[in-house]
Amino acid sequence: MSTLGFAMLVHEPLDRAAQVAQVWAEAGCPIVIHVDKVVPDPVYDAFVAGFADLPQVRFCARRHCEWGTWSLVAATQAAAAQMLAEFPEVRHVYLASGSCLPLRPTDALRDYLDANPKTDFIESVTTRDVPWIIGGLDAERFSFSFPFSWKRQRLLFDLWVGAQRKVGRHRPIPEGITPHLGSQWWCLTRQTLSAILEDPKRKLYERYFRRVWIPDESYFQTLVRLYSPRIESRSLTLSKFDFLGKPHIFYDDHLQLLRRSDCFVARKIWPRAERLYAAFLDDRISLAEAAEPNPGKIDRIFARAVEQRTRGRSGLYMQSRFPHWDWENGRTAAPYTVLSGFGDLFEDFPDWLSRVAECLTHGHLYAPERAEFAGGQEVFAGALSDSAALRDYHPTAFLTNLIWNTRGERQSFLFGPKDNQDIAWFLAADPNAHISIISGAWAVPLYHANRNFSELRETAAACQKIESACIDMLRSPQTKARVRIWTMAEFLEQPLERLGMLVEEIGMRNGRRLAEAPRLRPLDGFGQFLQNLKNQGMQPHLMGDFPAGFDPVEATRNAQKPYAVR
Amino acid sequence: MKAIERYRLRLQRKRFLVRSWRKSRALELAVDRTSGIRRGDVLCFLTLRNEQVRLPYLLSYYRDRGVGHFLIVDNNSTDGLREYLIEQPDCSVWTTNAGYKAARFGMDWMNFLLGRYGHGHWCLTIDADEFLVYPFCDTRSLPALTYWLQASAIRSFGAMLVDMYPKGPMDAQTYRAGQDPFEIASWFDPGNYTINRNRLYYNLWIQGGPRARVFFRDAPAKAPALNKIPLVHWDRRYVYASSTHALLPRGLNLVYDEWGGEKASGCLLHAKFLSTFAGKAEEELQRRQHYAGSREYRAYHDRLRDNPDLWTRWSERYINWRQLETLGLMSKGNWA
Numbered sequence: 001m002s003t004l005g006f007a008m009l010v011h012e013p014l015d016r017a018a019q020v021a022q023v024w025a026e027a028g029c030p031i032v033i034h035v036d037k038v039v040p041d042p043v044y045d046a047f048v049a050g051f052a053d054l055p056q057v058r059f060c061a062r063r064h065c066e067w068g069t070w071s072l073v074a075a076t077q078a079a080a081a082q083m084l085a086e087f088p089e090v091r092h093v094y095l096a097s098g099s100c101l102p103l104r105p106t107d108a109l110r111d112y113l114d115a116n117p118k119t120d121f122i123e124s125v126t127t128r129d130v131p132w133i134i135g136g137l138d139a140e141r142f143s144f145s146f147p148f149s150w151k152r153q154r155l156l157f158d159l160w161v162g163a164q165r166k167v168g169r170h171r172p173i174p175e176g177i178t179p180h181l182g183s184q185w186w187c188l189t190r191q192t193l194s195a196i197l198e199d200p201k202r203k204l205y206e207r208y209f210r211r212v213w214i215p216d217e218s219y220f221q222t223l224v225r226l227y228s229p230r231i232e233s234r235s236l237t238l239s240k241f242d243f244l245g246k247p248h249i250f251y252d253d254h255l256q257l258l259r260r261s262d263c264f265v266a267r268k269i270w271p272r273a274e275r276l277y278a279a280f281l282d283d284r285i286s287l288a289e290a291a292e293p294n295p296g297k298i299d300r301i302f303a304r305a306v307e308q309r310t311r312g313r314s315g316l317y318m319q320s321r322f323p324h325w326d327w328e329n330g331r332t333a334a335p336y337t338v339l340s341g342f343g344d345l346f347e348d349f350p351d352w353l354s355r356v357a358e359c360l361t362h363g364h365l366y367a368p369e370r371a372e373f374a375g376g377q378e379v380f381a382g383a384l385s386d387s388a389a390l391r392d393y394h395p396t397a398f399l400t401n402l403i404w405n406t407r408g409e410r411q412s413f414l415f416g417p418k419d420n421q422d423i424a425w426f427l428a429a430d431p432n433a434h435i436s437i438i439s440g441a442w443a444v445p446l447y448h449a450n451r452n453f454s455e456l457r458e459t460a461a462a463c464q465k466i467e468s469a470c471i472d473m474l475r476s477p478q479t480k481a482r483v484r485i486w487t488m489a490e491f492l493e494q495p496l497e498r499l500g501m502l503v504e505e506i507g508m509r510n511g512r513r514l515a516e517a518p519r520l521r522p523l524d525g526f527g528q529f530l531q532n533l534k535n536q537g538m539q540p541h542l543m544g545d546f547p548a549g550f551d552p553v554e555a556t557r558n559a560q561k562p563y564a565v566r
Numbered sequence: 567m568k569a570i571e572r573y574r575l576r577l578q579r580k581r582f583l584v585r586s587w588r589k590s591r592a593l594e595l596a597v598d599r600t601s602g603i604r605r606g607d608v609l610c611f612l613t614l615r616n617e618q619v620r621l622p623y624l625l626s627y628y629r630d631r632g633v634g635h636f637l638i639v640d641n642n643s644t645d646g647l648r649e650y651l652i653e654q655p656d657c658s659v660w661t662t663n664a665g666y667k668a669a670r671f672g673m674d675w676m677n678f679l680l681g682r683y684g685h686g687h688w689c690l691t692i693d694a695d696e697f698l699v700y701p702f703c704d705t706r707s708l709p710a711l712t713y714w715l716q717a718s719a720i721r722s723f724g725a726m727l728v729d730m731y732p733k734g735p736m737d738a739q740t741y742r743a744g745q746d747p748f749e750i751a752s753w754f755d756p757g758n759y760t761i762n763r764n765r766l767y768y769n770l771w772i773q774g775g776p777r778a779r780v781f782f783r784d785a786p787a788k789a790p791a792l793n794k795i796p797l798v799h800w801d802r803r804y805v806y807a808s809s810t811h812a813l814l815p816r817g818l819n820l821v822y823d824e825w826g827g828e829k830a831s832g833c834l835l836h837a838k839f840l841s842t843f844a845g846k847a848e849e850e851l852q853r854r855q856h857y858a859g860s861r862e863y864r865a866y867h868d869r870l871r872d873n874p875d876l877w878t879r880w881s882e883r884y885i886n887w888r889q890l891e892t893l894g895l896m897s898k899g900n901w902a
Contacts, residue, residue, distance in 0.1 A: 397760040
């Protein structure tokens with residue numbers, strides 16, 4: 001007879017559990033099976049009859065098990081006690097469930113345990129050190145009581161927990177034990193297991209653990225610390241839980257992954273994973289004999305899945321990820337540049353910037369007529385339309401879509417007081433937005449416009465009002481964007497250095513030198529234009545100080561030559 | 567205020583339930599094979615009208631993915647659809663000549679059948695031109711998905727409608743019965759969708775895609791909704807409130823995460839824009855049995871005269887679900 005015995009907790013569907021039990025029994029291992037009380041008697045009888053020719057398969061008294069309650073521990077105790085009493089040669093008892101699947105031959109597991117005859121394999125860590133505790137109930141599992149069912153009496157459960165939290169309840173923990181937690185699937189030696197089951201203080205501990213939350217993860221895990229000479233704090237069963245405490249499930253397409261893990265048993269398996277059951281039960285493929293279990297790769301895949309479920313992809317808004325304001329963990333997918341005034345001051349500025357800097361520069365994406373995508377395209381990445389109506393229907397989605405769709409290529413666009421301002425606050429609050437403003441530059445196109453002066457004056461007043469509001473907002477403490485604001489006069493003092501700074505920040509396309517400069521629009525007489533506005537009773541203050549005779553021709557002349565920034 | 571709102575929605579739900587029973591009197595049983603439904607089967611619910619040409623592929627597509635039984639309302643078809651369905655071994659069929667519009671665009675009939683046969687099952691409610699794509703659908707069946715959903719205590723699964731279209735005019739290639747429609751309509755818009763949250767029903771209101779881009783570019787608010795919740799672990803107290811866009815109780819509509827994470831979701835590939843479309847648009851415009859005075863079909867009609875090409879150089883060609891997930895149209899969530 002075998003030194004390894006299995007205690008199995010099963011409920012419906014029973015056919016897979018039967019298949020697995022059959023395999024273990026045929027390898028000569030005794031099994032004690034606990035079948036949940038919810039299984040109807042005829043089904044149970046048929047299940048038992050299926051093992052008629054295998055005397056080493058026994059069944060223990062049935063009870064109804066409910067997740068999170070003591071009943072699971074009681075069922076385990078019953079099965080384990082029966083195992084120890086009826087099979088005296090058993091040295092290790094392995095606790096398994098009906099949805100467990102052995103990944104390696106039973107002999108390999110037996111050999112492994114024979115090599116570690118005194119070792120208890122049970123995950124057992126103190127609450128302080130467990131990162132995976134779910135639902136905020138960690139230390140509280142042990143200091144509160146949980147008389148209500150989480151599944152059936154959720155309201156009472158929550159109210160009772162809330163009430164205990166309020167009064168700061170602290171149930172006394174029986175003397176001599178330190179609460180430990182861990183996976184409920186363990187493999188213990190006869191010595192340790194019998195010591196737990198025959199402990200004179202068992203009644204006392206039971207009374208305490210009956211009211212602990214999810215005692216199947218803590219009863220044996222705690223008591224094993226009292227008796228075991230050697231604890232290996234890990235489970236031999238590969239069993240992963242997600243962030244809500246629900247088990248990850250294995251399917252046919254995990255076959256290779258499971259094979260390479262070298263684990264002995266995995267759970268939980270989809271009952272209809274035909275290929276998995278066929279591969280691991282019928283074929284009896286033998287693996288490298290002495291391999292240590294190595295679930296690292298599976299761990300990583302499931303960890304990534306949980307990461308996607310809890311953190312998601314930054315900057316993505318979609319049907320199953322629609323975060324509240326400030327919970328986006330990245331309002332947009334990547335950094336981008338917003339330029340105000342540059343298009344007014346320089347000719348063909350977007351083309352120039354696309355050429356020299358590592359970014360694609362659009363025109364005024366929020367222009368009133370249409371979204372001016374780079375190259376005059378009517379449709380852009382992600383099939384975004386240039387229709388102003390579509391864009392203005394949801395200005396923020398337009399931007400977040402654009403940035404998401406162009407991941408990998410940095411975007412910049414022009415913005416100004418004539419554009420749709422609904423996006424402004426979103427820009428200000430987005431740390432990915434790098435905003436550079438030449439304030440007052442909107443006056444340059446007005447200066448060149450062939451329109452009546454009264455009209456120009458009106459437009460100028462409107463632009464100034466909008467831009468000052470925008471600047472005030474960008475200077476507010478809630479702003480998270482990276483903002484740089486020059487008055488037009490400041491900018492024109494050293495236009496080339498400032499442009500160089502901008503390009504360098506985005507990243508230069510070819511090497512470390514600016515090969516060409518954009519062409520400044522003619523500004524001779526601009527000072528007089530501003531003076532005329534003043535004379536008409538409007539005070540243009542955003543462009544800084546331009547004396548009436550100011551004539552920055554020098555700058556333009558310089559700019560036409562190739563030059564180095566430094 | 568919250569309590570009043572909740573109570574109002576509760577009343578609305580009850581009204582929908584009563585209404586579905588009332589409207590069910592117009593349903594006439596053609597063939598009942600529901601006794602063949604086994605415990606745990608995934609059921610598929612459909613309202614059809616003159617969709618004979620689509621059915622062979624539709625049925626085989628969902629059979630391959632593990633749907634156990636189809637429950638179908640045939641709304642006055644004249645193209646031999648009924649005769650075809652009656653011969654299928656896994657279809658139960660009801661027929662009716664009553665108005666589609668008067669039955670809230672078929673939803674009353676669906677609600678009735680869902681309540682009567684869907685209780686305790688995972689139920690998929692779709693149209694004849696919608697094909698569900700979900701994470702791992704190339705290696706895992708629908709029952710595998712529903713097993714995980716149930717183990718994770720999730721009751722409803724969202725799948726956004728993705729309009730598929732051909733390159734070139736819609737009538738350039740004729741769709742034949744039994745053909746995979748996405749051999750022709752293999753393109754889609756990868757990233758021009760907008761989302762608003764409905765404060766009352768909690769569902770997301772998604773618009774965009776080629777329909778907004780081409781047919782509603784001047785009136786985007788009127789563009790059709792693309793958000794759908796087609797897969798639900800049904801209870802007889804549930805109802806679909808407006809198409810499959812929203813359910814009651816409204817908690818079922820929370821198929822999205824609001825704290826930065828991603829829940830698992832799929833896509834419904836929408837094979838609407840095929841050679842069959844112009845005829846359909848014309849017919850539906852005559853019947854005037856669609857939502858909001860069939861304004862959607864009016865918009866199509868106006869544009870279809872110049873036979874538009876929905877394709878752009880930024881369209882994506884459909885490959886598989888992983889592509890949709892990379893593009894951010896759907897998500898594995900924490901299903902691995």
